[in-house]
Amino acid sequence: MTKKPPRSASPFLATRECAAPAGADADRVAPSRGSRGIASIAARAIAVASLGQSAQAASLAPLAPLACPLDEGLLWIVGVCVLVGLLLLAVFFWLEAMELRAGAARLARAMERNAGDARLPELAENGPRAIGRLARAINAVRSRQAGRDAEHLDVQAAYAHDLRTPLTRMGLRCEMLEDEALREAMERDLLQMRELVEASVASARMQRSVAEPLQRIDADGLLGNLMRDYRDAGRAVALDGRIGRPVMACPLALRRVLSNLVDNALRYGSDVRICARIDATSLVLAVVDSGPGIRPAQMDAVFAPWVRAQQGSHEGKPGSGLGLAIARRLARSMQGDLQLQNRRCGGLEARLTLPLVVA
Secondary structure, eight states, X not given: OOOOOOOOOOHHHHXXXXXXXXXXXXXXXXXXXXHHHHHHHHHHHHHHHHHOHHHXXXXXXXXXXXXXXXXXXXXXXXXXXXXXXXXXXXXXXHHHHHHHXXXXXXXHHHHHHTTTXXXXXXXXXXXXXXXXXXXXXXHHHHHHHXXXXXXXXXXXXXXXXXXXXXXXXXXXXXXXXXXXXXXXXXXXXXXXXXXXXXHHXXXXXXXXXXXXXXXXXXHHHHHHHHHHHHXXXXXXXXXXXXOOSOEEEOHHHHHHHHHHHHHXXXXXXXXXXXXXXXXXXXXXXXXXXXXXXXXXXXXXXXXXXXOOOOOGGGTTSOOOSOHHHHHHHHHXXXXXXXXXXXXXXXXXXXXXXXXXXXX
16 A cells, blocks of 8 residues: 655645646635635736736736636636726716816806896806806806995995085076176086086986896886876877787886987987887887987997087087987897987987897
8 A cells, every 4th residue: 555645835836736637636726725816817807908918927927826727708707897897987087077068068158148138147056066166156256246336336326416416506606697608608517517417327327227127017008108208398209109018128227218219319309209019029119300310430439428429510419428328238238229220211210129028
């Protein structure tokens, strides 16, 4: 009977035993060796997926004495899993970037759409976290700026209003002057000062009324009341056309625009009338007169503050040059527009166009 040689404790022998196909002996591999084999397979798969086949051998050289033969099918499964994980991560970041881009575009469109609207509504604060934070910051800045602007307007209106009292006293004292020529010159100067004061007050009121909200109004009733006020003041203004339905508008702003246009027409012309009509998508209110009109080169310039048109014999007419500037600003605050056009038969047409929003 032959004796079995003693088992060697050498690691090289253990490696050979693991590598030899011993039939039934292969089924008795220790669990610790199996776990080391799985770890080696995972490490080799990660190396193949990230560094390539050539880098695999160099990265796993220290583990060669402990490694067992790899199952190529399992190696490719692990590699595919790693690649799928990287692909899913890339898709996640791509979707995140696209969501941020869409949110930024939405925010830009909202600001561009209301760029000419002094009553710019608050921006929506939904969407990605970064976009929502940006919208909140923009809304906060606009709110603080609106508060500061309101304070400045209040101060401007208060100063202009307080100037009325000393001007009235100066007018009373001017009447006591015996020199008629001096008295007339002083009255002209005081009249110009009063116009500037009234224009400053009107400018402050205009800035305040820009923030007036849209509401349901009876446009025909508003026009009727305006015509009645001019008749009571002894000024002839006719009304042509009828709207026939309630509309959404700013009543104070709309009345002020029409008053400024009618006052300009009465100052420089005659046969003043308001023509009202409804187009497919807009409400059109045109104030026409039979005056000298405006030179084509000055059509845009007259909308600037403190600018008056040069109209020949009418250059000496009183006025501050703020009426048309205020009227266009208020028209655009209602998302409309104001345009001037010389009539073929003589005179000027001031056309106010507002979007038709039926109440």
